Amino acid sequence: MVKILVLQQLYNLADDAxxxxxxxxxSFLQFLDLTESSSIPDAKTIWLFRDRLAQAGAGSLVFEQVQQQLHKHGYMARCGQIIDASLVQAPVQRNKREEADTVKEGAMPLTWKPHKRAQKDVDARWTKKHGKSHxxxxxxxxxxxxxxLLRKMSITHAAVADTxxxxxxxxxxNTSRDVYAxxxxxxxxxxxxLKQAGWRVHIQRKGSxxxxxxxxxxKRNRHIATPRARVEHVFGALAQMGGKLVRCMGIVxxxxxxxxxxxxxxxxxxVFLKEGGLVPF
Known part of the structure; x- marks a missing residue:
């Protein structure tokens, strides 16, 4: 079933699709080692399985298992690391001002009925970037x-500062102590x-x-920009896979x-690295 969820993420498919x-x-059946259509779960079963994994906090376990596969093939973290953050859009909530204030305080408006609460994302937040609201x-x-390759990650609501x-x-x-940001x-x-702990810091400067x-x-910022841009390639690839938009609600x-x-x-x-002949060292 986890392989089914991987296919869903790779091709950015809704449950029914x-x-x-x-x-x-x-080709999907061959990937899943299935021979009969009767063995294929329906959309509701897929949703329930995914939700149970989410409630159990299994996402980080899947991520770590893939990290072990990367290490097994020799692709360990090398040559330094780049740290950055990217906004992920969620369905916009149309709440009244009083309701929005209550949600920001971490509570649920008393006027919301159970069916309405199920359709409200109380964990997502508004933020501004380059003058635009997200x-x-x-x-x-x-x-x-x-x-x-993504090595470590953390998910927060949009209003949390990157730093x-x-x-x-x-x-x-990582085999190198270089850190870019x-x-x-x-x-x-x-x-x-960071320097006291032995890290070589490559963080761009900004003026007031x-x-x-x-x-x-x-000049230093321009020198850092080239290696730092590699993280943007990763975020771009995630966006192509639908990673800049979530259709589910709630931080879990x-x-x-x-x-x-x-x-x-x-x-x-x-797969790209292996087929491209980039030998790990």
Whole structure:
């Protein structure tokens, strides 16, 4: 059944569409080692299985199992890591101002009936980026520079600042101590702590509202930009797989969905690396 969910993530299929494709595509049946259509679960069964895994917090276990497969094939985290975050859009909630204030406080409006509560996402939040409002969640990730594989990840609501989860994303299994990040992460205290711990810090500088940055800092930013851009390639690949939009509601289900999406991306990337002849070293 987990392989069915992987197919769903790779091809960005809804449950009903997945059921149809399982009945229609022989290649899907071969991947699942199935020979009879009577063995194929229907859309409701797929939803229930996925939801039970989500409630059990199994997404991180699937992600870690894929990491072990990467290590088994020799693709360990190498050449440093790049840390960044990406917004994940969720269905917009149309709440009254009083209801929105109650949700922000972590409570549920008393006027909501049970059937209405089931259709409300009380975990997602609004945030602004480049002057535009976004509603949903945020995927924080650490990607290794060598293979562009996702190594560590964390999911929060969209209003959480990128910098708050930086330390939890550090991959200490990486063979290099180089850490790359954009302008959203620099603090003097963080850089001092990282350097003291033996990390080589490559975090881009940013100016203040009244003061820009020096030419030397601009040159340094450009030098960091090229390796740091590799994480954007990963987010772009996830977007092509539907990873920039979630159709489920609640942090528990979203966390599972994004862990499964990341695991599926890593499997797809592993096949690409092996077929492309990129030998691990």
């Amino acid at each position: 997945l059921e149809y494709q399982l009945l229609d595509r022989r 509603f949903g969640y945020k995927l924080h990730a650490s990607v290794d520079k060598r293979y562009k 708050t989860v930086f330390e939890s994303l550090l991959d200490r299994t 954009d302008r959203g992460y620099p603090t003097n205290e963080r850089e001092a702590t 509202a009244t003061k820009g940055i020096f030419e030397a800092q601009k 289900r979203v966390t599972f969905a994004l862990h499964l999406k990341a695991a599926s991306y890593n499997l797809k990337r592993l």
